[in-house]
Amino acid sequence: MNTLSLRIRYRPLRIGWCLQHGDLASFRKAIRLNHALWGGRFNPIISVGAPEIGKQIVRAFHLDLLIPLSGDVEVKTFVDQFPYLPSPFFPPDIFIKERSGRVYSQSLDLYHPIRRLYEKHLKNNPSPAFHASIFEWDDDDPLADVCLATFGGFLPKEDTGLDYSNLIEKHLAAELVSLGGRAVLPSDSYKKATPNWISSLDLERRYSISYRTPSPGFYLGNSADFEDLITYWNLRATDSDILFYDPRFPDRLNPLRAEYLNALATHRKGPAGFDDYISVWCHREDDVDLSGFGDKPRRVLARPDWNAPAPIMYFEEKAALAAIGESFGQIRVSFSLPQMPGFNERHSWSQNLVASISAWTGLYGNERLTLKTPFLPELNEYYGRNLYFEWNKARVEPDGIGIIVHLRRDDLTLSALDVSSLISKIFQIAGVRARLSKAGLVSSQLIQQLGGLQGCRVFKIAGVRDLIEKYSPDQSFTRSGANQVIGRIDPRTGKPNFSEYHYLFLEARQLSAKLSPEDAFRYLIKHGVFRVGLKFGCPNCRLEFWVSLDDVKTFTRCEYCGHDFNVTPQLRDRDWHFRRSGLFGKENHQEGGIPVALVLQQMDTVFSHPDIFYTTGMDLEPEGAGIQKCETDFVLVKMESMEDRVQIAIGECKTRKEITEEDVLKLRLVAEALEKVGIRAFLIFAKLGDFTPDELSRCQAANSGYRMRLILLGSSGNSVGQKSATHRNRAPTGPARGLSLGPFAGRVGARWSAED
Secondary structure, rough: OEEEEEEEEEEEEEEEEOOOOHHHHHHHHHHHHHHHHOOOHHOOEEEEEHHHHHHHHHHOOOOOOEEEOOOOHHHHHHHOOOOOOOOOOOOOEEEEEOOOOOOOEEEOHHHHHHHHHHHHHOOOOOOOOOOOEEEEEEOOOHHHHHHHHHHHOOOOHHHHHHHHHHHHHOOOOOOOEEEEOOOOOOOOOHHHHHHHOOOOOOOEEEEOOOOOOOOOOOOOOOOOOOHHHHHHHHHHHOOEEEEEEEEHHHHHHHHHHHHHHHHHHOOOOHHHOOOOOOEEEOOOOOOOOOOOOOOEEEEEEEOOOOOOOOEEEEEEEEEEEEEEEEEEEEEEEEEEEOOOOOOOOOOOOEEEEEEEEEEEEEEOOOOEEEOOOOOOHHHHHHHHHHOOOOOEEEEEEEOOOEEEEEEEOEOOOOOOOHHHHHHHHHHHHOOOEEEEOOHHHHHHHHHHHHHHHHHHHHOOOOHHHHHHHOOOOOOOOHHHHHHHHHHHHOOOOOOOOOOOOOOOOOOOOOOOOOOOOHHHHHHHHHHOEEEEEEEEOOOOOOOEEEEEEOOOOOOOEEEOOOEEOHHHHHHOOOOOOOEEHHHOOOOOHHHHHHHHHHHHHHHHHHHHOOOOEEEEEEEEEEEEOOOOEEEEEEEEEEOOOOOOOOOEEEEEEOOOOOOHHHHHHHHHHHHHHHHHOOOEEHHHHHHHHHHHHHHHHHHHHHOOOOEEEEEEEOOOOOOHHHHHHHHOOOOOOOOOOOOOOHHHHOOOOOOOOOOO
């Protein structure tokens, strides 16, 4: 049984609370709900009054579900725009009240970090150094909402099932800090173990994912302004150390500001002084008074850019070993789950969290199946139905898949995804119907026959391609004749022209041993490209015919006249004869599969499987997108390094035929359709020969504006890369040593490499 190494990280559910713009009561409820949840500090609050900003927040925070806090039509309409974030719960809420009156949470609640802190610092410790802090203020305090967002607060026990404030007081020796009578905020309050701090306990950023968080500093705003309050909360939800400053209350806030400025001035600086400044945020673009915020360089940011992803907060990463097996015709991966961060008690049996799973490696050379899940949240239901068995409990992540599980779960089983089906679903998002073409099926089988993409490197040898083309399926040849063709023997000198392939590795061998034409021919025979037999002359009709080794008998029948005769007398000093076999035994040039296999092999070498996955030729038809019916010879999919963007390369491969203007136009329309849904698209045009100047000119149309999509792969020095091919007013000249844009374009050379 094969095994697979997995990385597993647990994280709390990330919830987006949706409310009407200006609904202050729902805003306060959302904050209190967040503080009743472990990880609740990192849950954003979405005002549906600005739907475009709301959409940006949904994507930036990689949300798992959206919860409306009111029954307003506008709020429901906003939530309905995200069918790929279905509630994994029934009923679809976080805190559920039973008929008996019992209230329970369906997500990790604050009980777990409170107990963790108790067992670590206070249990059996008569003189603990740690204690929590609970701030209290008057309901009519103008800074009440700022204090709620900064320090935290709770709903009554009747709404959440537990009195979390009492738990903190009782088990964490909490001090009560009164801000009644509009008292001055303590200068050290930002360092206190408040409910807001407790809700973020032991959660860390996932650093393998690219994100951008605001620098520490202040939010300069009006504590009575709804827009300022919600922006302040959401900025802090990105794991940013920001404090609210309302210039209307300097007496109450200046001590805290001064202490925090001093702390920021002495905190560890980033490289080259990158963090050596104080950020001052404000919602409005009006001139603001920055005096009093220190002498360090500072910047004023009018509005956060929610197009940049917020960090995903995880608990400690753990490793797991999965067993790979087959069940009901599917490849399945089963593994035990590491110990979860919560406490498995009756109180928490209904609570759920997310198990984030990433695979270290692929499925050991199985290129038709994958565990890779491109980060396209629109495919959550597809992943749930096909990778997992519950359609509403899968959440794709930038570097893996998240499965929503309850605290009592101790194992998981995932099913490998069919690559062609997955790629078809990706095209469906862009309004394109994609399915494997006949040529694609042939190319796929050809690759499998050679043992996978790296087995196809034998086709890099020009003599191998010559041998396949030279003899028709009904013609046979000898081993010596095959070696002459593969080695490209010079008829004048009798010497082979094979030196550039001496260090091409088809199979394991000594480093000092050079590849020979005979080695290449044996490899082809081993993989069924040719089959061996004998030639006999019929004594009756006097015609020669070929018989496969499997069919040779003492008395063999002539395939022309049907005469049976004894072949034994003809076996003396008999040379073996070979014919094309299997897919190569047809007069269809393998539907152009050889150049397709070579391009895919080259890309696999550059990026290394399983970083990419692919499918061969697909028929593409419009299903809402503005494209023309066409065909692509292959599709490659890759996640952009350290980003959450999916890249797709589609292409056209030719042996000797020219790339036409129609080829370029049709694939360009497909690329534009993919880019409209946020997928970065590249177009690859490849030839086993040279590109003509006319072809190079036509291929320039693959680029448009600032979209650099074009990649050219050719067999000789006049092929050019992306940078050369984008010049508008002159024909590109000279060889390109590499391509310049993106993980696809940045690492693919313009020439085939015989040794790769």
